[in-house]
Amino acid sequence: MKGPGLDAGVLGVLPVRADRLDSPEAVDEWLRSVGSVERSRQVGTMSREKLAGFVSLLDGATGPELLGSVDPDLATRIVGSADTAQSARWLETVGTDEAAEILRRLTNSGRDKLLDQIGGPQAEVLREVLRWPPTSVAAHMLPDVFTVPDSITAAEAEELVRTQSAQVRGRARHGALIYVTDADRRLIGFLEFQDLVLAQPDQSVAELSSDDPVWVRPLIDAEQAAQSLLDYELAALPVVDDQRRLLGVLTADAAADILEAEATRDAERQGGSEPLEVPYLRASPLRLWRKRIVWLLVLFVAEAYTGTVLRAFEDEMEAVVALAFFIPLLIGTGGNTGTQITTTLVRAMGTGQVRLRDLPRILAKELSTGFLVALTMAAAAIVRAWTLGVGPQITVTVALTVAAIVMWSALVSSVLPLLLKKCRVDPAVVSAPMIATIVDGTGLIIYFLIAHATLPQLAGL
Amino acid sequence: MKGPGLDAGVLGVLPVRADRLDSPEAVDEWLRSVGSVERSRQVGTMSREKLAGFVSLLDGATGPELLGSVDPDLATRIVGSADTAQSARWLETVGTDEAAEILRRLTNSGRDKLLDQIGGPQAEVLREVLRWPPTSVAAHMLPDVFTVPDSITAAEAEELVRTQSAQVRGRARHGALIYVTDADRRLIGFLEFQDLVLAQPDQSVAELSSDDPVWVRPLIDAEQAAQSLLDYELAALPVVDDQRRLLGVLTADAAADILEAEATRDAERQGGSEPLEVPYLRASPLRLWRKRIVWLLVLFVAEAYTGTVLRAFEDEMEAVVALAFFIPLLIGTGGNTGTQITTTLVRAMGTGQVRLRDLPRILAKELSTGFLVALTMAAAAIVRAWTLGVGPQITVTVALTVAAIVMWSALVSSVLPLLLKKCRVDPAVVSAPMIATIVDGTGLIIYFLIAHATLPQLAGL
Known part of the structure; x- marks a missing residue:
């Protein structure tokens, strides 16, 4: 075999x-x-x-x-x-x-x-x-569950469960646990099959039962319920009505399916596109185009103001064309710094490690880190400007700008995910492209303001 | 209560x-x-x-x-x-x-x-x-499992399991399944406790047992094993030696922990930083700096060639300064297009939906989609250039460039994750910043080449 x-x-x-x-x-x-x-x-x-x-x-x-x-x-x-x-x-x-x-x-x-x-x-x-509404936990629950009253013995419970199993075809339609109810049929505990096997036949169910089962109401969001099942390490999560009578259970398998589908949607949102909803290899180019083009156009329109910013500084660029050399590098660094922060924050918020009330601690942490990063990147910028041979004045301008953009990007990216959460928007929409778009134009303004303050050639403009 | x-x-x-x-x-x-x-x-x-x-x-x-x-x-x-x-x-x-x-x-x-x-x-x-090596499945397995020979009855199996349970303290240290072995103590099947409860006492274990259990060897990668447990919807995954004798099991809980830790590391890599390894709120600014600065510097150095590219086209920019207005918009759009593709692909590869041998289908799909996206974005670029008032010639240059960069970015981002996979590099390292960095400089070269071909002002340069 x-x-x-x-x-x-x-x-x-x-x-x-x-x-x-x-x-x-x-x-x-x-x-x-x-x-x-x-x-x-x-x-x-x-x-x-x-x-x-x-x-x-x-x-x-x-x-x-x-x-x-x-x-x-x-x-x-x-x-x-x-x-x-x-x-x-x-x-x-x-x-x-x-x-x-x-x-x-x-x-x-x-x-x-x-x-x-x-x-x-x-x-x-x-x-x-x-x-039930498709996003509610009730829409994903298994309605057939084993239930036994707390007043009987382990041997009687085995017998009862065997009868209940015979009533419906196929084991697949039962949960992994046996739920224990009181005289009013309210949920008061649960047993594992393992408990029945390991028990003495005359032990009472009440004695074997785990008390205080965690439960949810049917209309709670399925994803929240699935996350809680994982969080509490449950084999199944009972769904009860307002009399605390069992309506069904969310199984660990169903919870895993819900969370996996959500993880894929989140990953796609993070990449700046709408969730595909079908497996990638079955998505047609037209569907891919439709899912992606909206965000691309939104970002394009949002990014378009960088053109307005640059046109406003047209005279400065004509006077010192070398300023243009650093545009991609400066805005790229701002975007990278911000993306690192939002990715970590969105993940930490998703797993419940970080909450809204942590904002002051996050800001303190990110601005301190930002300061260290700003110093390092400014040093790197000096080296780069030097090797491009643009002269000491532009080198200073670029180094100061990198430092300022890093700090600005750290501020924006620490606050934004929490702010969105506060406005009840899923912070997973804060994608790398969104951060880049916000930081790009504002970073250019910072750049030319610093250039004005440091370059004598621009004094008259 | x-x-x-x-x-x-x-x-x-x-x-x-x-x-x-x-x-x-x-x-x-x-x-x-x-x-x-x-x-x-x-x-x-x-x-x-x-x-x-x-x-x-x-x-x-x-x-x-x-x-x-x-x-x-x-x-x-x-x-x-x-x-x-x-x-x-x-x-x-x-x-x-x-x-x-x-x-x-x-x-x-x-x-x-x-x-x-x-x-x-x-x-x-x-x-x-x-x-066992920390990344192997054996390092995460539970060594205590219930095992019964296939030659006994359900009632005898219940008795045997009760004895095995008494031998070790605490139920937590046993798996959720009972494994069935042959006369040579090789793994040949498994039982759920539920099967024992629902069986007639004199039914034989051989009759109740599920055949052909899926198993793994101890040195297989823990993450692969955890993914397989999820994939095969197993309650536990047996780990066997080369005689197919049971060494232990990977439980569903342990698998979930392994995958959750890996998902966090992947999310952080996608954001262009090293995995934090500790919960966010406990990470010091110095640790955050250390985890982030390497990638920032790598990306900075990689991005720095955009300066070289732009300096090479210094004369062109001096002749037509309006070309500079579109730099952030053009490279931003290239980066966004690419990020959408890699995010979807990396996720699809992570869940096993897409493999290396699908490359031709992926390329066909992404280049068709890219063509649709290119047409749409070129139309948007015409509108934007028109409103900036840069004249018809530059408008044509910008529209052609957007279309070309979108196609180029689609090509790079479809091939790169699969190429890395082929080189046994985790494709999750293909972050938005990395795609942006690759597309930025090459996109600028495309821009100025198209400008040369379309703008008569640049003819002599």
């Missing part, structure tokens, strides 16, 4: 590609040998025809397995390629949260047709989940 | 701050009400004296609980503030992987003193883990 060899997966030596599979058994073998990312990659890049052929090989076991592991957009395409009866059977077996993610992406009529086909209590549960 | 109200935690309304706590009971209450990030925040910003006072309130339950939840650097400071006997007791109760993370950060003598104090088989296990 051979393990599927994760080493092989990690090193990218994959036996068969999804588009060459020719039997349900080969699909099963393929699913055992590749992880979810590689599955999404291989299936996601198939043409419509290839996909239809591939989907026809899926059966009642491999269909749900694949749907549960690939990204929801691709899962929706797979469901769209299968006939209604078949996809309904798959959606019955896949987790409720994953089924809801797929159904939410379909047209109203497609969704209703599938839900009618699924029918019964399970369609009811799915309709219930679909009623 | 009141739940600890995660809503309160999420909204930041916290009852008591760690530095105001005055009894072991208050510490216990505080631990129940704040998550790991807030714990690290509050304890991490204490002065040495405050910390010593706080640590003296920790007991055999709250000490390990705190050590297991805060970041390893802070946990090491806490261990340093307690006396050896006390910290040894805490490290016995905390998970092996977390204890190893802390011990690895101590001086050799401090580590040996603690290990001697812990003593017994547990010190042996820790010494074993500490022998």
Whole structure:
């Protein structure tokens, strides 16, 4: 017997590609040998025809397995390629949260047709989940959970859990924990299966149960809830109504999916473009253009004032053309300094390490650091100006300007992310291009003001 | 009975701050009400004296609980503030992987003193883990796991697991799964506790066990292993020797810690600075300076050639000073276009969506997108140049240059991350500042070459 060899997966030596599979058994073998990312990659890049052929090989076991592991957009395409009866059977077996993610992406009529086909209590549960706003934690929760009253013994609890498991098809639709309720069916604790196995049969559930479970209300933001699950190191986060009765749980898997999708969106915003929403290799040039062009134009318009600034100092540049040599270097250094600061701050805010009330400490820290950086960069600027042979006066101007721009950039980039947070704007939008745009024009004004003060040639202008 | 109200935690309304706590009971209450990030925040910003006072309130339950939840650097400071006997007791109760993370950060003598104090088989296990290279998965694994042979029944397995649990103190030191071995003690499958609970007592372990577990070798990179655990949606990833005998498991918690630390390092590199390695609020200005200045100087030196380029075109700028007006706008647009592309690509490579062999598809996609972007930006440039009143000839020069720089930047930024990957350099180092630096100077050369071709005033130069 051979393990599927994760080493092989990690090193990218994959036996068969999804588009060459020719039997349900080969699909099963393929699913055992590749992880979810590689599955999404291989299936996601198939043409419509290839996909239809591939989907026809899926059966009642491999269909749900694949749907549960690939990204929801691709899962929706797979469901769209299968006939209604078949996809309904798959959606019955896949987790409720994953089924809801797929159904939410379909047209109203497609969704209703599938839900009618699924029918019964399970369609009811799915309709219930679909009623919650998509950004709420309730929209991502698993409604089926094991619950036991605190008044019974471990042996009785095992029996009860076995009964509850038999009531719904497929283990995938249950959470990893067993929740404990009081006589009023309110959530008061939880058990791990491990606790039941390790307990003496006659121990009471009340004794085994962990008290004071952390819980959230259904309408709380899904990303916040997912972050909290990670933060509290929970296996699952219960969602309760205002009577503290259990509505469902956010599983660790669902939380990881939510956070991963958000991390990708944040990374794209940081790069100064709108989130792509689809895997990169499936994004058409037109979509890429649409997602990027808005920010490029906004930044272009914002940056355009540098032209106005430079035209205002046209006479100065005509008098001392060497001043123009340093424009890219000076504004580049200002942008780099600022980007370093905002990246660190945005990350620290994202992980909760830094809050609004830390602003004074951040400013003190960044301005002290900025001072050290300004001294170093001024020294570097002296060397550079000297080697360009522009004379001592311009050298002094450039060195002073570098120092001033570094300090100015440190100030702007420390305050801006926190200010945006205060205005309830996601600080992740403070991208390197945005900082560069702000610092570029203001940096040029600083440059020419310092030049005026230090260069006698400009005295009359 | 009141739940600890995660809503309160999420909204930041916290009852008591760690530095105001005055009894072991208050510490216990505080631990129940704040998550790991807030714990690290509050304890991490204490002065040495405050910390010593706080640590003296920790007991055999709250000490390990705190050590297991805060970041390893802070946990090491806490261990340093307690006396050896006390910290040894805490490290016995905390998970092996977390204890190893802390011990690895101590001086050799401090580590040996603690290990001697812990003593017994547990010190042996820790010494074993500490022998693995820190970046290997083995250095992060939990060595204690439940194992059962495949030849026994579910009831016998329950009994065996109960015995194994009694052999080591504290549940924290066991994985979440039960591993199944053959007669040669090789790993052949695994069980969830849930499977044991839901099984009939006389069912055989072989029948209940999931086959073909995914596994890794001990020396594989910890980050790769953590990514695979996420990718394969595993509760834990077994680490096996070359006989496929179980050495330990990488738990989902440990994997999440590894990936979170790496995500922070990546974010910092993307912002063009070295990873901080300590929480932001605890980093001194001198440390921040040291982490940032190297990249700033490298970028400064790299960017300095823009001065050489501009000096080479000094005559052109003296003849048509209006050319200088557009320098920041043109190089800014080139940088922005490139940053958008590299951010998307680096992220897609990080999550495994894009590989080296996709280069032709990426180039086709990015150059088509670049063409659309170039047309749009050229139109915007015409409007801008017109409003600055620089005349039709310079307007044409600027519009052509914008289009050319956009295409050039698209080419550079699509190839660079994949090229670095090929050279085994982490593509996350391709930061916005690096792209800007590459595109700035080359963009200026393009600018003045186009100006030469289109402006009759420059014909003689």
